[in-house]
Amino acid sequence: MRFHSSRVSASFNRLLDSHPRRYSYASVLAALLGTFIMTGEVARPVFSQQIAVTSTPSWLPASPQQSSLAPLDQEGNRIHLNGRTFVGGWSQRQQRIGLTDAALSAVLGADLLDSANPSVQPVQWYSDPTTQPLNLATWLTPTQRFLDITDLVSELNWQLAPNGTTLIITTPQSQVSGVRHSRQSWGDRIVVDLQQPASWQLQSGTGELVLSVDASADSAAVQAIATQLRNANSPVLGIATQGNQTTVRIRASSQTPDVWTLPNPDRLVVDLRSIASPPRRIAWAPGMEWREETVQLGSTQFPVVSLVVDPRLSELSLGAIWGNSSQMVGITPLATATQEWGAIAAINAGFFNRNNFNPLGAIRQNGRWLSGPILNRGAIAWDDTGNVIMGRLALPQTATLSTGDRLAVLHLNSGYVQAGTSRYTPDWGPTYSPLIDNETVVTVRGGQVVQQQPGGSAGNSAIPIPSDGYLLVVRSDSRVAASLAPGVAVQIDAAASPAAFDSYPHIVGAGPLLLQNRQVVLNAQAEGFSDAFIQQRAVRSAIGVLSDGKLMMTTMQNRIGGSGPSLAETAQIMQALGAIDALNLDGGSSTTLLLGNQVLNRPPNTVARVHNGIGVFLTPGN
Template sequence: MKSKTRLPGGRKLTLGVAAVCGVLLTPITPAGAAPGVLLSDDEPVAPGVTFRSFTWKTDHGSTQGYLLQADLTNPRVDLGLLHRESVTEPTAISALADGQKAVAGVNGDFFNNTDEHEGVTPTGSAVGAEIAAGHDRKAAVPDGQRFGPGLPDGTTTEDVFGLGVDRVARVGTVSLEGKIQTDQGVLGVDGLNQYALPVDGVGVFTSEWGSMSRLRSTCGTDTDRGAPCSDTTIEVVVNDGKVAEVHDKPGEGAIAEGDFVLVGREGGVGELDDLKPGDPVSVDYGLAPVGAPEYQAAVGGFPILRDGAALSDLDTEALAPRTSAGVSADGKHVFLVAMDGRSDVSVGLTVSELADLLKQLGADDAVNLDGGGSTTLVAREEGADRVTVRNNPSDGKERPVANGIGLFSK
């Protein structure tokens, strides 16, 4: 016998007969599913994409979760980065999904939404790399400049979750490579559209940075995010392949398509200091995957599950809303999970518990994404042309975020 019930937020779903927390659930579990998980029946979102809600009882208490599954063996299913035109425009996930016509998605990477430096405005840009439709939008900040829980051993801000050009989803690493060619020689590229540059580095900013000030990129150090802003900096504006302006401090304002702004700090100043207006400059850069095919889409996130095993030093104390992305061993089945928290009906999870959950749901590799008030999962209801929020954001409403992971139906 089946019955219809209404989920939180007014959503309808046909479910089984076991009742948990007022929502009818059935203990339908995928292979090896986590003990104590009660999953709703599949709700089709699009061909090859399904949604489920579930409850998981842990030692800390009951936690409400939401699961999107995508089958990449279905040629109509695609996965991409949810983003705005610039990397410094935090936006609600529902707006990002609808703007790009995604059928479902979750929030993505941690981002610079607060700042310790007096007079410096948070940029809203993500910690890690972004790749959209095969295009490299930004690179990762130094490990010590990131926001979010501490990185587990063996992980870095260069770790990403994404979809390869071979249509295989994977957790991997991308590193920034590039060069700046001038009449004085060749310089390395140490940053791309990122809110923090490495000490002694030179960063490239493009039109995708937007009009936000570039000052934050010279604040903090590789090991101390809150360290003072550097007092040894330079900015070189390159227009139509030639130096147009040289300043001793990073500025702000839109960058024309095809132009560049080069920012140097400490030792990086000396590499740029000889440039003057009219000098020719060419810039070349790219995000190179480590030991894997190129990424079609990628978002930053730190690994919590590798080859079916949780990393050994994941946090086991802090309970919070969580977001995660996982993939099966063959790279063809994607799991996007949002876990409610900070409420009487859903206590949240530790990062360690999140890894265990993703493993039990069928993931072989997984990353932790931005959680807390950022945790958001959206999906279209049957017959709808717009997404709705399916979880219960702990802020009581959607938080504007830097980016997300979108599922698409061709």
Template sequence: MVSPPPLPTPIPEVRAAQPTRGSQLRLGGAIIKSPWLWVGSDQRQPEQLWLPLDVLVGRFGFQRQQSRAGEQLEWYGNKALLSSLPQRTIDDEVGIDVSRWLSSTGVRFHRSGNSLSIELSAPRVTGLRRGKGSTANRLVLDLNGPALLQRQGNDLLLGLRATPTQEGQLRAMGLKPRRRHNTLTLEGQGTALSTLTLSRPWRIVLDGLSTAGQAPRHGRDPFASSLLNPTIQGLMRRGLVLDRRVVKVGVKPLMIYRVGTDPDIQGLDLRPLAPTSGQQGLRFLNQLSQPAGALVSINGGFFNRVRQIPLGAVKRDGSWLSGPILNRGAVGWSNDNRLQFGRLRLYQELRVEGGRKWGLGYLNSGYVQRGFSRYDRAWGPVYRALSGHEQALTVIDGRVSSVHDRAALSRGVPIPREGDLVVARAGAPLPAQLGQQVTIRTTSSDPLGNQPNVLGGGPLLLKDGRVVLNGRQEGFSAGFLNQGAPRTVIAQDQSRLWLLTLKGAGGSDPTLLESSLALRQLGISDALNLDGGSSTSLLVANRLVMTGRGIAPRVQNAVGLVSK
């Protein structure tokens, strides 16, 4: 009998590397609170590295640029359509895999426990070139390698080496450079300058330099500096409260920045701050505040970070710029500035001649669901499809004037100045035919929706002095409800309305429940959570005095105090 051949050596079991998560970045000598996700077993070279999009823009120098094909993400010659990049959620942030982007420029990694170190050797500045004529506000820095470019509060940090002579040239241009180790800080330029990174040769382009030759003068502590502003000092003498304090919830200390006003005494109005020409796009908080003349402002409601469109209620002077979603918390007010808090839905009904009725789910919203949504000119002059299967009809003077197929919506269709665009998604049939008469009626689930000004967020934290936190009722996930994060809150007590930001005082950031309990300690009776995390920001006298992640964030909307 012939013995059978020996069995082949078993093939080793191949297992996918388990991702490693952390919440701290070491970048350019700074420690940053930020979620990250590493895929791969190598401690120094990831197969995938997922970082929040806001961190890439604010701490690395990535740019979001518009092109004919759509919005691009760019960094030192690498370009990709944002819509083509895989995305995943990291602690409620939009994450992008940038392992190849960073490795291609010589970035080095090392992870240890909860911390991820990211290093890039600081290049030398080989030349400074100031534009002339129409480009006089442009400065090009020629480099011998790529550099990290970070926005930290009000300052712009460049991870490069400059000579004393070059620093003198920057001062002569009206900038205020400060050198520490291998970082050159341009004080006060965190939101003033737009940036672009280029390769072959390596360059950083700074746009927006002042031509007046005046260097900004700011103290090192932005909050203390804001208290020296003459207008703010005058308001404080009339009773405006502007302070920061530590409040303990159990054993956890929280740092709370707060601005409190009796608007009648201080002569201030509370105003929603949002784009005027259309709802797509993100802006620094000062870019929303300055056109409205806001002396103090905080970031507002939620938004889609990739599409840069609102996800919740924004109503200004009686016009819905974006409608409420998911029965989420909202605050409404009129000229008396007394705030009304509650949870809000908007009921819209389209009635076709002959009596058939259709419910229109959302108004001017980036929240995409099967069924119908309505858009008017507050959304912008053009609507482009937000999902893959859409058709629409245009209503002018109560009559369906045109219909639009999927291809037309992908290209973009105009929204009439006096009319509506009704969009049907995910196979929903159009509710009316060309030429038919229709009427559209809108009602609110809560009286606060009838106020001329409304801002949505969620969850609702306090009502009449009681904790009313119920995030599930407002459509928030369990992970969102339980995580700690910097917070932005609009609130009131018996005598003042309050704009507040909260974060951990040297430790972990507050949960929503901890935020509610801290606010009760301050005597707050009604409070609404707004967008938080990296969006959290407080601007006083055009000075960014607090940010959630140390980054000057771009946001979709805000709320501020404006002189009457």
């Protein structure tokens, strides 16, 4: 085993060559460990949005394929890499193999760089983007983007073999030749030296990160390194090698891990930063840009991940999505809902009751009210040509009876409970279970009351909702219940307030409203939010309209070194990002931003279930 050329590796090789029998790997590594620890990499370069191509390797596609919707010969969701199986999307198109962004990053360890052209994705994988960029052509399906790795793997002498829904990848064996640590002004840097490029994966555990590298290592050597690093109080907790894989356990803290690679010699760099990571902007598809940046409010910095979408493009459309398309009750991971609805991207949206999983806000799809707004809370509405409005929304309903009585109907298909009358249509689901004790349930069919019955105890019965009618549920109002006797005719009238919302076929409610006409209009008390909610600091989701008419779907992480933004800070962040109008969405554990089946803002294993979201759809044929 030889180390790559560097000051450390040269010393190591001289010792081995001149005294092959007097020095074991472990003793030589231990003797040189001080040099290993002190030797650092240069700072990670930050590249501009447009990558300058100064030279192009011969194996790169001369004419990158366009990001049009692609007919696929074969596709799957499993990757078998050097004996281990991972979840990861891949496809074969015209004898070329592509991986999804998530698979390329999470399974192989490639880093997606800034791009201005959605048909070409620059990546960094043991390469120098300034002198030898790796530009991968892209193709799109309605739900995913694939990056063409065909020429890259040929150059690297990898073997690819599609087998059903699994893509088998075999790479040449690499070897770990050293692990070192240095302290930087912004945090800690750990470097894994390699004899040749190797794929890697990073996993988050309890209090630690686990870096797995597809490379073998001398067990005694790495144990000696691990001991010295621990004695030097580095974040490296341990190094282990088994077969053709080496794992490095790293102490986790509030620092943000940033893992990247460098060539000549090949090495893997793990930066644990106490400061913001470099910004990133990726033209991901026509009319869609993935952004990562840091917003500074005074002395506080907030990492922000956004998806900017142009809803005016014919290729794109927006729509409300939820877990079970046949009913309003229930929650599911946003990734599941996104796949079931066939969206290519989504952000979580409205609130829900965390006990019975019922919606707590407006949902309108294609002009049909599926769930009504509550408490005059903020909502976003849009049409099919890309026009968008935001405001505080109500949906007053009136039931006019044949007896001449007029009744206020407070809510439509909602989990929000208060004294008065609510209406539940077949969009709620096939049945209704009382939400509180002692409700009176009135069945209306064909515009006429046909039955009235006591609801009994909450959740103890399932009352059918007629396909040609609805239920009126009366809570704590015996006078109204008495007026809804069998045989009474009922006519329901409903109109949005403000009336402008009625002309928009798609609506999702959340709240509170943050910005209108660039001004902060936050008034959470007026929208019925509790003091505990108002005072909370948490990770957030929000949606805003930019000055050019594009929509910004945004997630805000914990401030560097602290907790998430308050509602007031959320409004200021959206203002700083250039939003004209902005709406707060459900946040905390619900905060999720998806793009091409990958979670952009948090580890996938931390994603909670949500009731609904706003999906982005890529239209076939455009």
